[in-house]
Amino acid sequence: MQEKPPRNPQAQPASLAQAPDETLLVLFGLGDREAARILTARLTPRAFRVALRMLGGDRAEAEDIAQEAMLRLWRQAADWRQGEARVTTWLYRVTMNLATDRLRMRRGVALDQIAEPEDGHPSVLAQMIAADRVAALDQALAALPERQRQAVVLRHIEGLSNPEIAVILGVGVEAVESLTSRGKRLLAAVLAGRKEELGYVDDRP
Amino acid sequence: MSMTDRDHPELEDLFATARTDCAWTPDRLMARVMADAEAVLQARAVSVARPGAMRSGVLPQLMQALGGWGGIGGLLTASFAGLWLGLAGVAGDFGLGSGTSSTAPDLAPDAYAMLAVEE
Structure with missing residues:
Protein backbone atom coordinates (compact mmCIF):
# COMPACT_ATOMS: atom_id res chain seq x y z
CA MET A 1 0.00 0.00 0.00
CA GLN A 2 1.18 3.48 -0.76
CA GLU A 3 2.69 5.25 2.23
CA LYS A 4 1.21 8.57 3.11
CA PRO A 5 2.76 11.13 5.45
CA PRO A 6 0.66 11.45 8.61
CA ARG A 7 -1.70 14.41 8.67
CA ASN A 8 -0.78 15.14 12.24
CA PRO A 9 2.86 14.44 13.18
CA GLN A 10 1.72 13.17 16.60
CA ALA A 11 -0.74 10.67 15.09
CA GLN A 12 1.66 7.82 14.48
CA PRO A 13 0.20 4.50 13.28
CA ALA A 14 0.80 2.95 16.73
CA SER A 15 -1.54 5.40 18.43
CA LEU A 16 -3.89 5.44 15.47
CA ALA A 17 -4.45 1.71 15.97
CA GLN A 18 -5.87 2.49 19.41
CA ALA A 19 -8.07 5.34 18.27
CA PRO A 20 -11.85 4.90 18.64
CA ASP A 21 -13.81 3.79 15.58
CA GLU A 22 -15.42 7.17 15.21
CA THR A 23 -12.10 9.03 15.19
CA LEU A 24 -10.80 6.69 12.51
CA LEU A 25 -13.93 7.12 10.45
CA VAL A 26 -13.62 10.91 10.59
CA LEU A 27 -9.96 10.61 9.60
CA PHE A 28 -10.96 8.40 6.68
CA GLY A 29 -13.53 11.03 5.72
CA LEU A 30 -10.60 13.44 5.51
CA GLY A 31 -8.75 11.06 3.20
CA ASP A 32 -6.66 8.95 5.59
CA ARG A 33 -5.88 5.51 4.15
CA GLU A 34 -4.30 4.17 7.33
CA ALA A 35 -7.54 4.83 9.19
CA ALA A 36 -9.37 2.81 6.51
CA ARG A 37 -6.95 -0.06 6.94
CA ILE A 38 -7.47 -0.20 10.70
CA LEU A 39 -11.24 0.08 10.39
CA THR A 40 -11.27 -2.66 7.77
CA ALA A 41 -9.41 -5.01 10.11
CA ARG A 42 -11.56 -4.03 13.07
CA LEU A 43 -15.05 -3.95 11.59
CA THR A 44 -15.17 -6.25 8.57
CA PRO A 45 -15.03 -9.44 10.71
CA ARG A 46 -18.00 -8.21 12.74
CA ALA A 47 -20.13 -7.57 9.67
CA PHE A 48 -19.01 -10.89 8.21
CA ARG A 49 -19.83 -12.90 11.37
CA VAL A 50 -23.28 -11.44 11.70
CA ALA A 51 -24.05 -11.87 8.02
CA LEU A 52 -22.73 -15.44 8.09
CA ARG A 53 -25.06 -16.48 10.90
CA MET A 54 -28.02 -14.60 9.49
CA LEU A 55 -27.56 -16.22 6.07
CA GLY A 56 -27.32 -19.80 7.27
CA GLY A 57 -23.54 -20.10 6.97
CA ASP A 58 -23.31 -19.10 3.31
CA ARG A 59 -19.82 -17.60 3.22
CA ALA A 60 -20.00 -16.16 -0.29
CA GLU A 61 -23.21 -14.31 0.47
CA ALA A 62 -21.93 -13.22 3.87
CA GLU A 63 -18.83 -11.78 2.19
CA ASP A 64 -21.01 -9.82 -0.24
CA ILE A 65 -23.12 -8.43 2.58
CA ALA A 66 -20.11 -7.52 4.71
CA GLN A 67 -18.47 -5.80 1.74
CA GLU A 68 -21.62 -3.85 0.96
CA ALA A 69 -22.06 -2.79 4.59
CA MET A 70 -18.45 -1.58 4.74
CA LEU A 71 -18.84 0.24 1.42
CA ARG A 72 -21.81 2.11 2.86
CA LEU A 73 -19.69 3.00 5.86
CA TRP A 74 -16.94 4.40 3.60
CA ARG A 75 -19.49 6.47 1.71
CA GLN A 76 -21.00 7.71 4.94
CA ALA A 77 -17.64 8.75 6.41
CA ALA A 78 -17.45 12.29 5.02
CA ASP A 79 -20.95 13.07 6.33
CA TRP A 80 -20.64 11.13 9.59
CA ARG A 81 -22.41 12.95 12.43
CA GLN A 82 -20.19 12.59 15.43
CA GLY A 83 -21.72 11.53 18.71
CA GLU A 84 -25.04 10.40 17.22
CA ALA A 85 -24.47 6.66 16.92
CA ARG A 86 -21.64 4.25 17.60
CA VAL A 87 -19.94 3.12 14.42
CA THR A 88 -20.39 -0.55 15.35
CA THR A 89 -24.08 -0.03 16.10
CA TRP A 90 -24.54 1.63 12.72
CA LEU A 91 -22.63 -1.17 10.98
CA TYR A 92 -24.57 -3.96 12.70
CA ARG A 93 -27.84 -2.29 11.78
CA VAL A 94 -26.87 -1.90 8.13
CA THR A 95 -25.56 -5.47 8.00
CA MET A 96 -28.73 -6.84 9.57
CA ASN A 97 -30.89 -4.93 7.10
CA LEU A 98 -28.84 -6.10 4.12
CA ALA A 99 -28.94 -9.70 5.35
CA THR A 100 -32.69 -9.48 5.88
CA ASP A 101 -33.17 -8.14 2.35
CA ARG A 102 -31.05 -10.96 0.98
CA LEU A 103 -33.06 -13.55 2.92
CA ARG A 104 -36.30 -12.15 1.57
CA MET A 105 -34.91 -12.30 -1.97
CA ARG A 106 -33.89 -15.92 -1.74
CA ARG A 107 -36.82 -17.18 0.33
CA GLY A 108 -37.74 -20.61 -0.88
CA VAL A 109 -34.17 -21.74 -1.50
CA ALA A 110 -33.40 -24.99 0.34
CA LEU A 111 -32.00 -24.43 3.82
CA ASP A 112 -29.66 -27.38 3.70
CA GLN A 113 -27.27 -25.72 1.28
CA ILE A 114 -24.34 -25.44 3.62
CA ALA A 115 -21.08 -24.00 2.39
CA GLU A 116 -18.12 -26.37 2.22
CA PRO A 117 -15.68 -25.97 5.10
CA GLU A 118 -12.38 -24.43 4.04
CA ASP A 119 -8.93 -25.91 4.59
CA GLY A 120 -6.16 -24.72 6.86
CA HIS A 121 -7.80 -25.18 10.24
CA PRO A 122 -7.38 -27.46 13.27
CA SER A 123 -7.83 -31.14 12.44
CA VAL A 124 -10.06 -32.41 9.72
CA LEU A 125 -12.20 -34.44 12.14
CA ALA A 126 -12.54 -31.60 14.64
CA GLN A 127 -13.33 -29.32 11.77
CA MET A 128 -16.01 -31.65 10.45
CA ILE A 129 -17.62 -31.92 13.87
CA ALA A 130 -17.48 -28.16 14.30
CA ALA A 131 -18.82 -27.66 10.77
CA ASP A 132 -21.69 -30.08 11.49
CA ARG A 133 -22.54 -28.28 14.68
CA VAL A 134 -22.36 -24.86 13.12
CA ALA A 135 -24.43 -26.09 10.20
CA ALA A 136 -26.99 -27.43 12.65
CA LEU A 137 -27.03 -24.12 14.48
CA ASP A 138 -27.43 -22.25 11.21
CA GLN A 139 -30.35 -24.45 10.22
CA ALA A 140 -31.96 -23.98 13.60
CA LEU A 141 -31.38 -20.22 13.44
CA ALA A 142 -33.02 -20.18 10.02
CA ALA A 143 -36.14 -21.64 11.64
CA LEU A 144 -36.45 -18.66 13.99
CA PRO A 145 -38.57 -15.62 13.23
CA GLU A 146 -36.33 -12.88 11.82
CA ARG A 147 -36.26 -10.61 14.89
CA GLN A 148 -35.53 -13.50 17.24
CA ARG A 149 -32.68 -14.63 15.01
CA GLN A 150 -31.22 -11.13 14.92
CA ALA A 151 -31.41 -10.78 18.70
CA VAL A 152 -29.88 -14.22 19.32
CA VAL A 153 -27.01 -13.63 16.86
CA LEU A 154 -26.17 -10.21 18.25
CA ARG A 155 -26.36 -11.46 21.82
CA HIS A 156 -24.74 -14.87 21.63
CA ILE A 157 -22.42 -14.69 18.64
CA GLU A 158 -21.39 -11.05 18.86
CA GLY A 159 -21.72 -10.81 22.64
CA LEU A 160 -23.43 -7.42 22.57
CA SER A 161 -25.31 -5.96 25.51
CA ASN A 162 -29.09 -5.79 25.48
CA PRO A 163 -29.15 -1.97 25.35
CA GLU A 164 -26.90 -1.96 22.28
CA ILE A 165 -29.01 -4.64 20.58
CA ALA A 166 -32.08 -2.55 21.37
CA VAL A 167 -30.56 0.40 19.48
CA ILE A 168 -29.56 -1.78 16.53
CA LEU A 169 -32.98 -3.38 16.21
CA GLY A 170 -34.87 -0.21 17.06
CA VAL A 171 -36.82 -1.79 19.95
CA GLY A 172 -36.82 -1.51 23.74
CA VAL A 173 -34.46 -3.42 26.02
CA GLU A 174 -37.30 -5.54 27.39
CA ALA A 175 -38.27 -6.52 23.88
CA VAL A 176 -34.68 -7.64 23.26
CA GLU A 177 -34.75 -9.81 26.39
CA SER A 178 -38.00 -11.35 25.27
CA LEU A 179 -36.76 -11.94 21.70
CA THR A 180 -33.55 -13.55 22.95
CA SER A 181 -35.16 -15.87 25.44
CA ARG A 182 -37.94 -16.95 23.08
CA GLY A 183 -35.34 -17.43 20.35
CA LYS A 184 -33.20 -19.64 22.53
CA ARG A 185 -36.14 -21.73 23.67
CA LEU A 186 -37.09 -22.32 20.07
CA LEU A 187 -33.50 -23.10 19.09
CA ALA A 188 -33.24 -25.65 21.89
CA ALA A 189 -36.50 -27.24 20.78
CA VAL A 190 -35.40 -27.41 17.14
CA LEU A 191 -32.03 -28.91 18.09
CA ALA A 192 -33.39 -31.30 20.74
CA GLY A 193 -33.76 -34.16 18.27
CA ARG A 194 -30.22 -33.75 16.97
CA LYS A 195 -28.23 -33.89 20.23
CA GLU A 196 -26.92 -37.38 19.62
CA GLU A 197 -26.16 -36.74 15.98
CA LEU A 198 -24.12 -33.71 16.98
CA GLY A 199 -22.23 -35.66 19.64
CA TYR A 200 -23.67 -33.92 22.66
CA VAL A 201 -24.79 -37.01 24.57
CA ASP A 202 -21.38 -38.72 24.63
CA ASP A 203 -19.26 -35.58 24.83
CA ARG A 204 -20.86 -34.25 27.98
CA PRO A 205 -18.60 -34.84 31.04
CA MET B 1 -23.13 -9.70 29.97
CA GLY B 57 -14.50 29.80 -16.76
CA VAL B 58 -15.81 33.38 -16.86
CA LEU B 59 -19.46 32.41 -17.33
CA PRO B 60 -19.59 29.89 -14.46
CA GLN B 61 -17.82 32.45 -12.29
CA LEU B 62 -20.37 35.14 -13.22
CA MET B 63 -23.24 32.73 -12.66
CA GLN B 64 -21.87 31.83 -9.26
CA ALA B 65 -21.51 35.55 -8.38
CA LEU B 66 -25.15 36.11 -9.35
CA GLY B 67 -26.32 33.25 -7.20
CA GLY B 68 -26.67 30.51 -9.82
CA TRP B 69 -29.80 29.94 -11.92
CA GLY B 70 -32.08 30.98 -9.06
CA GLY B 71 -30.33 34.30 -8.71
CA ILE B 72 -30.32 34.89 -12.44
CA GLY B 73 -34.06 34.13 -12.64
CA GLY B 74 -34.74 36.69 -9.93
CA LEU B 75 -32.51 39.20 -11.66
CA LEU B 76 -34.38 38.77 -14.97
CA THR B 77 -37.76 39.14 -13.27
CA ALA B 78 -36.61 42.33 -11.57
CA SER B 79 -35.23 43.68 -14.87
CA PHE B 80 -38.48 43.09 -16.75
CA ALA B 81 -40.51 44.56 -13.91
CA GLY B 82 -38.32 47.68 -13.99
CA LEU B 83 -38.64 47.96 -17.75
CA TRP B 84 -42.43 47.65 -17.57
CA LEU B 85 -42.69 50.22 -14.77
CA GLY B 86 -40.48 52.57 -16.71
CA LEU B 87 -42.48 52.32 -19.93
CA ALA B 88 -45.84 52.52 -18.11
CA GLY B 89 -44.63 55.54 -16.13
CA VAL B 90 -43.43 57.41 -19.26
CA ALA B 91 -46.60 56.63 -21.19
CA GLY B 92 -48.84 57.77 -18.31
CA ASP B 93 -47.05 60.97 -17.43
CA PHE B 94 -46.03 62.17 -20.83
CA GLY B 95 -48.61 60.57 -23.08
CA LEU B 96 -45.95 59.26 -25.38
CA GLY B 97 -48.06 56.23 -26.12
CA SER B 98 -51.03 58.29 -27.37
CA GLY B 99 -49.19 60.64 -29.72
CA THR B 100 -51.40 63.63 -28.69
CA SER B 101 -50.50 66.66 -26.60
CA SER B 102 -48.71 65.96 -23.37
CA THR B 103 -48.12 67.60 -20.06
CA ALA B 104 -44.63 68.60 -21.12
CA PRO B 105 -45.72 71.84 -22.86
CA ASP B 106 -47.71 72.82 -19.73
CA LEU B 107 -44.66 72.41 -17.55
CA ALA B 108 -42.44 74.39 -19.87
CA PRO B 109 -44.05 77.82 -19.41
CA ASP B 110 -43.78 77.50 -15.62
CA ALA B 111 -40.12 76.74 -15.97
CA TYR B 112 -39.61 79.76 -18.15
CA ALA B 113 -41.63 81.85 -15.76
CA MET B 114 -39.38 80.82 -12.91
CA LEU B 115 -36.37 81.78 -14.96
CA ALA B 116 -37.96 85.14 -15.72
CA VAL B 117 -38.58 85.82 -12.02
CA GLU B 118 -34.98 85.09 -11.22
CA GLU B 119 -33.85 87.56 -13.87
Whole structure:
Protein backbone atom coordinates (compact mmCIF):
# COMPACT_ATOMS: atom_id res chain seq x y z
CA MET A 1 0.00 0.00 0.00
CA GLN A 2 1.18 3.48 -0.76
CA GLU A 3 2.69 5.25 2.23
CA LYS A 4 1.21 8.57 3.11
CA PRO A 5 2.76 11.13 5.45
CA PRO A 6 0.66 11.45 8.61
CA ARG A 7 -1.70 14.41 8.67
CA ASN A 8 -0.78 15.14 12.24
CA PRO A 9 2.86 14.44 13.18
CA GLN A 10 1.72 13.17 16.60
CA ALA A 11 -0.74 10.67 15.09
CA GLN A 12 1.66 7.82 14.48
CA PRO A 13 0.20 4.50 13.28
CA ALA A 14 0.80 2.95 16.73
CA SER A 15 -1.54 5.40 18.43
CA LEU A 16 -3.89 5.44 15.47
CA ALA A 17 -4.45 1.71 15.97
CA GLN A 18 -5.87 2.49 19.41
CA ALA A 19 -8.07 5.34 18.27
CA PRO A 20 -11.85 4.90 18.64
CA ASP A 21 -13.81 3.79 15.58
CA GLU A 22 -15.42 7.17 15.21
CA THR A 23 -12.10 9.03 15.19
CA LEU A 24 -10.80 6.69 12.51
CA LEU A 25 -13.93 7.12 10.45
CA VAL A 26 -13.62 10.91 10.59
CA LEU A 27 -9.96 10.61 9.60
CA PHE A 28 -10.96 8.40 6.68
CA GLY A 29 -13.53 11.03 5.72
CA LEU A 30 -10.60 13.44 5.51
CA GLY A 31 -8.75 11.06 3.20
CA ASP A 32 -6.66 8.95 5.59
CA ARG A 33 -5.88 5.51 4.15
CA GLU A 34 -4.30 4.17 7.33
CA ALA A 35 -7.54 4.83 9.19
CA ALA A 36 -9.37 2.81 6.51
CA ARG A 37 -6.95 -0.06 6.94
CA ILE A 38 -7.47 -0.20 10.70
CA LEU A 39 -11.24 0.08 10.39
CA THR A 40 -11.27 -2.66 7.77
CA ALA A 41 -9.41 -5.01 10.11
CA ARG A 42 -11.56 -4.03 13.07
CA LEU A 43 -15.05 -3.95 11.59
CA THR A 44 -15.17 -6.25 8.57
CA PRO A 45 -15.03 -9.44 10.71
CA ARG A 46 -18.00 -8.21 12.74
CA ALA A 47 -20.13 -7.57 9.67
CA PHE A 48 -19.01 -10.89 8.21
CA ARG A 49 -19.83 -12.90 11.37
CA VAL A 50 -23.28 -11.44 11.70
CA ALA A 51 -24.05 -11.87 8.02
CA LEU A 52 -22.73 -15.44 8.09
CA ARG A 53 -25.06 -16.48 10.90
CA MET A 54 -28.02 -14.60 9.49
CA LEU A 55 -27.56 -16.22 6.07
CA GLY A 56 -27.32 -19.80 7.27
CA GLY A 57 -23.54 -20.10 6.97
CA ASP A 58 -23.31 -19.10 3.31
CA ARG A 59 -19.82 -17.60 3.22
CA ALA A 60 -20.00 -16.16 -0.29
CA GLU A 61 -23.21 -14.31 0.47
CA ALA A 62 -21.93 -13.22 3.87
CA GLU A 63 -18.83 -11.78 2.19
CA ASP A 64 -21.01 -9.82 -0.24
CA ILE A 65 -23.12 -8.43 2.58
CA ALA A 66 -20.11 -7.52 4.71
CA GLN A 67 -18.47 -5.80 1.74
CA GLU A 68 -21.62 -3.85 0.96
CA ALA A 69 -22.06 -2.79 4.59
CA MET A 70 -18.45 -1.58 4.74
CA LEU A 71 -18.84 0.24 1.42
CA ARG A 72 -21.81 2.11 2.86
CA LEU A 73 -19.69 3.00 5.86
CA TRP A 74 -16.94 4.40 3.60
CA ARG A 75 -19.49 6.47 1.71
CA GLN A 76 -21.00 7.71 4.94
CA ALA A 77 -17.64 8.75 6.41
CA ALA A 78 -17.45 12.29 5.02
CA ASP A 79 -20.95 13.07 6.33
CA TRP A 80 -20.64 11.13 9.59
CA ARG A 81 -22.41 12.95 12.43
CA GLN A 82 -20.19 12.59 15.43
CA GLY A 83 -21.72 11.53 18.71
CA GLU A 84 -25.04 10.40 17.22
CA ALA A 85 -24.47 6.66 16.92
CA ARG A 86 -21.64 4.25 17.60
CA VAL A 87 -19.94 3.12 14.42
CA THR A 88 -20.39 -0.55 15.35
CA THR A 89 -24.08 -0.03 16.10
CA TRP A 90 -24.54 1.63 12.72
CA LEU A 91 -22.63 -1.17 10.98
CA TYR A 92 -24.57 -3.96 12.70
CA ARG A 93 -27.84 -2.29 11.78
CA VAL A 94 -26.87 -1.90 8.13
CA THR A 95 -25.56 -5.47 8.00
CA MET A 96 -28.73 -6.84 9.57
CA ASN A 97 -30.89 -4.93 7.10
CA LEU A 98 -28.84 -6.10 4.12
CA ALA A 99 -28.94 -9.70 5.35
CA THR A 100 -32.69 -9.48 5.88
CA ASP A 101 -33.17 -8.14 2.35
CA ARG A 102 -31.05 -10.96 0.98
CA LEU A 103 -33.06 -13.55 2.92
CA ARG A 104 -36.30 -12.15 1.57
CA MET A 105 -34.91 -12.30 -1.97
CA ARG A 106 -33.89 -15.92 -1.74
CA ARG A 107 -36.82 -17.18 0.33
CA GLY A 108 -37.74 -20.61 -0.88
CA VAL A 109 -34.17 -21.74 -1.50
CA ALA A 110 -33.40 -24.99 0.34
CA LEU A 111 -32.00 -24.43 3.82
CA ASP A 112 -29.66 -27.38 3.70
CA GLN A 113 -27.27 -25.72 1.28
CA ILE A 114 -24.34 -25.44 3.62
CA ALA A 115 -21.08 -24.00 2.39
CA GLU A 116 -18.12 -26.37 2.22
CA PRO A 117 -15.68 -25.97 5.10
CA GLU A 118 -12.38 -24.43 4.04
CA ASP A 119 -8.93 -25.91 4.59
CA GLY A 120 -6.16 -24.72 6.86
CA HIS A 121 -7.80 -25.18 10.24
CA PRO A 122 -7.38 -27.46 13.27
CA SER A 123 -7.83 -31.14 12.44
CA VAL A 124 -10.06 -32.41 9.72
CA LEU A 125 -12.20 -34.44 12.14
CA ALA A 126 -12.54 -31.60 14.64
CA GLN A 127 -13.33 -29.32 11.77
CA MET A 128 -16.01 -31.65 10.45
CA ILE A 129 -17.62 -31.92 13.87
CA ALA A 130 -17.48 -28.16 14.30
CA ALA A 131 -18.82 -27.66 10.77
CA ASP A 132 -21.69 -30.08 11.49
CA ARG A 133 -22.54 -28.28 14.68
CA VAL A 134 -22.36 -24.86 13.12
CA ALA A 135 -24.43 -26.09 10.20
CA ALA A 136 -26.99 -27.43 12.65
CA LEU A 137 -27.03 -24.12 14.48
CA ASP A 138 -27.43 -22.25 11.21
CA GLN A 139 -30.35 -24.45 10.22
CA ALA A 140 -31.96 -23.98 13.60
CA LEU A 141 -31.38 -20.22 13.44
CA ALA A 142 -33.02 -20.18 10.02
CA ALA A 143 -36.14 -21.64 11.64
CA LEU A 144 -36.45 -18.66 13.99
CA PRO A 145 -38.57 -15.62 13.23
CA GLU A 146 -36.33 -12.88 11.82
CA ARG A 147 -36.26 -10.61 14.89
CA GLN A 148 -35.53 -13.50 17.24
CA ARG A 149 -32.68 -14.63 15.01
CA GLN A 150 -31.22 -11.13 14.92
CA ALA A 151 -31.41 -10.78 18.70
CA VAL A 152 -29.88 -14.22 19.32
CA VAL A 153 -27.01 -13.63 16.86
CA LEU A 154 -26.17 -10.21 18.25
CA ARG A 155 -26.36 -11.46 21.82
CA HIS A 156 -24.74 -14.87 21.63
CA ILE A 157 -22.42 -14.69 18.64
CA GLU A 158 -21.39 -11.05 18.86
CA GLY A 159 -21.72 -10.81 22.64
CA LEU A 160 -23.43 -7.42 22.57
CA SER A 161 -25.31 -5.96 25.51
CA ASN A 162 -29.09 -5.79 25.48
CA PRO A 163 -29.15 -1.97 25.35
CA GLU A 164 -26.90 -1.96 22.28
CA ILE A 165 -29.01 -4.64 20.58
CA ALA A 166 -32.08 -2.55 21.37
CA VAL A 167 -30.56 0.40 19.48
CA ILE A 168 -29.56 -1.78 16.53
CA LEU A 169 -32.98 -3.38 16.21
CA GLY A 170 -34.87 -0.21 17.06
CA VAL A 171 -36.82 -1.79 19.95
CA GLY A 172 -36.82 -1.51 23.74
CA VAL A 173 -34.46 -3.42 26.02
CA GLU A 174 -37.30 -5.54 27.39
CA ALA A 175 -38.27 -6.52 23.88
CA VAL A 176 -34.68 -7.64 23.26
CA GLU A 177 -34.75 -9.81 26.39
CA SER A 178 -38.00 -11.35 25.27
CA LEU A 179 -36.76 -11.94 21.70
CA THR A 180 -33.55 -13.55 22.95
CA SER A 181 -35.16 -15.87 25.44
CA ARG A 182 -37.94 -16.95 23.08
CA GLY A 183 -35.34 -17.43 20.35
CA LYS A 184 -33.20 -19.64 22.53
CA ARG A 185 -36.14 -21.73 23.67
CA LEU A 186 -37.09 -22.32 20.07
CA LEU A 187 -33.50 -23.10 19.09
CA ALA A 188 -33.24 -25.65 21.89
CA ALA A 189 -36.50 -27.24 20.78
CA VAL A 190 -35.40 -27.41 17.14
CA LEU A 191 -32.03 -28.91 18.09
CA ALA A 192 -33.39 -31.30 20.74
CA GLY A 193 -33.76 -34.16 18.27
CA ARG A 194 -30.22 -33.75 16.97
CA LYS A 195 -28.23 -33.89 20.23
CA GLU A 196 -26.92 -37.38 19.62
CA GLU A 197 -26.16 -36.74 15.98
CA LEU A 198 -24.12 -33.71 16.98
CA GLY A 199 -22.23 -35.66 19.64
CA TYR A 200 -23.67 -33.92 22.66
CA VAL A 201 -24.79 -37.01 24.57
CA ASP A 202 -21.38 -38.72 24.63
CA ASP A 203 -19.26 -35.58 24.83
CA ARG A 204 -20.86 -34.25 27.98
CA PRO A 205 -18.60 -34.84 31.04
CA MET B 1 -23.13 -9.70 29.97
CA SER B 2 -23.69 -13.37 30.44
CA MET B 3 -22.68 -15.71 27.67
CA THR B 4 -23.52 -18.89 29.53
CA ASP B 5 -26.81 -20.69 29.42
CA ARG B 6 -27.46 -23.14 32.24
CA ASP B 7 -30.74 -24.31 30.77
CA HIS B 8 -29.24 -25.22 27.41
CA PRO B 9 -25.54 -26.10 27.80
CA GLU B 10 -25.36 -27.63 24.32
CA LEU B 11 -26.75 -24.41 22.92
CA GLU B 12 -23.97 -22.45 24.58
CA ASP B 13 -21.46 -24.92 23.14
CA LEU B 14 -22.95 -24.38 19.68
CA PHE B 15 -22.69 -20.63 20.08
CA ALA B 16 -19.04 -20.99 21.15
CA THR B 17 -18.34 -23.23 18.14
CA ALA B 18 -20.02 -20.73 15.85
CA ARG B 19 -17.93 -17.92 17.31
CA THR B 20 -14.79 -19.93 16.54
CA ASP B 21 -16.09 -20.83 13.11
CA CYS B 22 -16.24 -17.21 12.06
CA ALA B 23 -13.30 -16.00 14.13
CA TRP B 24 -11.35 -15.49 10.91
CA THR B 25 -12.41 -13.44 7.95
CA PRO B 26 -11.31 -14.36 4.42
CA ASP B 27 -8.34 -12.31 3.21
CA ARG B 28 -10.08 -11.74 -0.11
CA LEU B 29 -12.94 -10.02 1.71
CA MET B 30 -10.53 -7.76 3.58
CA ALA B 31 -8.86 -6.91 0.26
CA ARG B 32 -12.20 -6.16 -1.40
CA VAL B 33 -13.25 -3.89 1.47
CA MET B 34 -9.94 -2.02 1.36
CA ALA B 35 -10.24 -1.65 -2.42
CA ASP B 36 -13.69 -0.09 -1.91
CA ALA B 37 -12.21 2.34 0.60
CA GLU B 38 -9.58 3.33 -1.96
CA ALA B 39 -12.25 3.79 -4.64
CA VAL B 40 -14.32 6.00 -2.33
CA LEU B 41 -11.24 8.11 -1.52
CA GLN B 42 -10.46 8.53 -5.21
CA ALA B 43 -14.06 9.37 -6.15
CA ARG B 44 -14.13 11.98 -3.41
CA ALA B 45 -10.81 13.46 -4.59
CA VAL B 46 -12.27 13.80 -8.11
CA SER B 47 -15.50 15.41 -6.89
CA VAL B 48 -13.51 17.87 -4.77
CA ALA B 49 -11.34 18.78 -7.77
CA ARG B 50 -14.27 19.28 -10.19
CA PRO B 51 -15.76 22.51 -8.70
CA GLY B 52 -12.31 24.13 -9.03
CA ALA B 53 -12.29 23.33 -12.74
CA MET B 54 -15.75 24.86 -13.21
CA ARG B 55 -14.73 28.04 -11.48
CA SER B 56 -11.99 28.68 -14.05
CA GLY B 57 -14.50 29.80 -16.76
CA VAL B 58 -15.81 33.38 -16.86
CA LEU B 59 -19.46 32.41 -17.33
CA PRO B 60 -19.59 29.89 -14.46
CA GLN B 61 -17.82 32.45 -12.29
CA LEU B 62 -20.37 35.14 -13.22
CA MET B 63 -23.24 32.73 -12.66
CA GLN B 64 -21.87 31.83 -9.26
CA ALA B 65 -21.51 35.55 -8.38
CA LEU B 66 -25.15 36.11 -9.35
CA GLY B 67 -26.32 33.25 -7.20
CA GLY B 68 -26.67 30.51 -9.82
CA TRP B 69 -29.80 29.94 -11.92
CA GLY B 70 -32.08 30.98 -9.06
CA GLY B 71 -30.33 34.30 -8.71
CA ILE B 72 -30.32 34.89 -12.44
CA GLY B 73 -34.06 34.13 -12.64
CA GLY B 74 -34.74 36.69 -9.93
CA LEU B 75 -32.51 39.20 -11.66
CA LEU B 76 -34.38 38.77 -14.97
CA THR B 77 -37.76 39.14 -13.27
CA ALA B 78 -36.61 42.33 -11.57
CA SER B 79 -35.23 43.68 -14.87
CA PHE B 80 -38.48 43.09 -16.75
CA ALA B 81 -40.51 44.56 -13.91
CA GLY B 82 -38.32 47.68 -13.99
CA LEU B 83 -38.64 47.96 -17.75
CA TRP B 84 -42.43 47.65 -17.57
CA LEU B 85 -42.69 50.22 -14.77
CA GLY B 86 -40.48 52.57 -16.71
CA LEU B 87 -42.48 52.32 -19.93
CA ALA B 88 -45.84 52.52 -18.11
CA GLY B 89 -44.63 55.54 -16.13
CA VAL B 90 -43.43 57.41 -19.26
CA ALA B 91 -46.60 56.63 -21.19
CA GLY B 92 -48.84 57.77 -18.31
CA ASP B 93 -47.05 60.97 -17.43
CA PHE B 94 -46.03 62.17 -20.83
CA GLY B 95 -48.61 60.57 -23.08
CA LEU B 96 -45.95 59.26 -25.38
CA GLY B 97 -48.06 56.23 -26.12
CA SER B 98 -51.03 58.29 -27.37
CA GLY B 99 -49.19 60.64 -29.72
CA THR B 100 -51.40 63.63 -28.69
CA SER B 101 -50.50 66.66 -26.60
CA SER B 102 -48.71 65.96 -23.37
CA THR B 103 -48.12 67.60 -20.06
CA ALA B 104 -44.63 68.60 -21.12
CA PRO B 105 -45.72 71.84 -22.86
CA ASP B 106 -47.71 72.82 -19.73
CA LEU B 107 -44.66 72.41 -17.55
CA ALA B 108 -42.44 74.39 -19.87
CA PRO B 109 -44.05 77.82 -19.41
CA ASP B 110 -43.78 77.50 -15.62
CA ALA B 111 -40.12 76.74 -15.97
CA TYR B 112 -39.61 79.76 -18.15
CA ALA B 113 -41.63 81.85 -15.76
CA MET B 114 -39.38 80.82 -12.91
CA LEU B 115 -36.37 81.78 -14.96
CA ALA B 116 -37.96 85.14 -15.72
CA VAL B 117 -38.58 85.82 -12.02
CA GLU B 118 -34.98 85.09 -11.22
CA GLU B 119 -33.85 87.56 -13.87
